[in-house]
Amino acid sequence: SDDELHARIRAAKKTLGDKLVILGHFYQRDEVVQYADFVGDSFQLANAALTRPDAESIVFCGVHFMAETADILAGADQRVILPNLAAGCSMADMADEDAVETAWEELVELYGTEPDADGRMPLMPVTYMNSSAALKAFCGRHGGIVCTSSNAATVLEWAFERAQRVLFFPDQHLGRNTASAMGIPPEQTPMINVHKPGLGQTEETLRDAKVLLWHGFCSVHKRFTVAQIEQARAQYEGCKVIVHPECPKPVVDAADAAGSTDAIRTFVEASEPGDVIAIGTEINLVNRLAAQYPDRTIFCLDPVVCPCSTMYRIHPGYLAWVLDGLVDGEVRNQISVDADVAGDAKVALERMLAAKP
Numbered sequence: 001s002d003d004e005l006h007a008r009i010r011a012a013k014k015t016l017g018d019k020l021v022i023l024g025h026f027y028q029r030d031e032v033v034q035y036a037d038f039v040g041d042s043f044q045l046a047n048a049a050l051t052r053p054d055a056e057s058i059v060f061c062g063v064h065f066m067a068e069t070a071d072i073l074a075g076a077d078q079r080v081i082l083p084n085l086a087a088g089c090s091m092a093d094m095a096d097e098d099a100v101e102t103a104w105e106e107l108v109e110l111y112g113t114e115p116d117a118d119g120r121m122p123l124m125p126v127t128y129m130n131s132s133a134a135l136k137a138f139c140g141r142h143g144g145i146v147c148t149s150s151n152a153a154t155v156l157e158w159a160f161e162r163a164q165r166v167l168f169f170p171d172q173h174l175g176r177n178t179a180s181a182m183g184i185p186p187e188q189t190p191m192i193n194v195h196k197p198g199l200g201q202t203e204e205t206l207r208d209a210k211v212l213l214w215h216g217f218c219s220v221h222k223r224f225t226v227a228q229i230e231q232a233r234a235q236y237e238g239c240k241v242i243v244h245p246e247c248p249k250p251v252v253d254a255a256d257a258a259g260s261t262d263a264i265r266t267f268v269e270a271s272e273p274g275d276v277i278a279i280g281t282e283i284n285l286v287n288r289l290a291a292q293y294p295d296r297t298i299f300c301l302d303p304v305v306c307p308c309s310t311m312y313r314i315h316p317g318y319l320a321w322v323l324d325g326l327v328d329g330e331v332r333n334q335i336s337v338d339a340d341v342a343g344d345a346k347v348a349l350e351r352m353l354a355a356k357p
């Protein structure tokens, strides 16, 4: 029964004490979030993993790339556990290492490897956190860096101090929205496709490019539309709209603000009683904010419930199962990144952690 499941989780947490830390992403369901020692966006959770070096086990209630990142940053004597191994991210799966290598080689052939007069290299790879450890390692090896939705502009500025252009993967929308906010015109943010001759672009377009976009997207955030924003504004005069930067650019342009899951939370926190706020992001976060602020009208822009189906795979039953294992001295569902991949990936992650606005 549910009661028995929750009793097991509470008992295991008590038994394991400080040897255990549970991290929960904002998109996790409330039945799971209630057990998290830290709840945050993907950047905050990467840092949270570092704040508890005493914990032997880091149980990550989130998706696979987040657990990999925690494993890369965690100490050698810490282990990271993902309660359900099927909790992936479809966007992260849209960029595989071979395809990125192929695109990279074509681009290196075009741009060469000689730095310009200011010492900037012709091209730098930048990966969104939502990517495999192998791609973070690729960035580490090629002078590149990782970004999250909360620091993408800072990271791109860091990149442009060191490179003339950026190859940005996997999320085209975060790349396009961030470049646009930095004043880079659309003709300098072409989308490339490794399956098309010349990456699907003319040589002239590629030469003038500043941010070359991979074709990945988030199936949750691509559902949001400008029509939904117009409808919300028509229904509620003065309605404020905030969306995640994984939404398509017209949606971000039509919203009042765009930001990471934590930026969405702080936007709501800074609002006033009586305010009406329409949010373009995953439903678990929107519903939690609506429950936390009952004196405001807070709703999801998409009237059809849009959960992230993979985040949702972390059911309390899996959490109970991995915690029971730890109590019995059995490690279940450990995420362990190969040492050589982890070493290179850590270089790219540490560049991100050190890049300050």
Ligand code: 13P
Residues within 6 Å of the ligand: 040, 041, 042, 043, 130, 148, 149, 150, 218, 244, 246, 259, 260, 261, 262
């Ligand atoms: P945040 O970095 O904003 O938490 O986003 C992670 C994510 O997967 C959004 O879809």
Ligand code: SF4
Residues within 6 Å of the ligand: 063, 088, 089, 090, 091, 092, 130, 218, 219, 220, 221, 246, 282, 308, 309, 310, 311
């Ligand atoms: Fe991946 Fe989208 Fe789910 Fe975030 S919401 S984990 S980007 S599929």
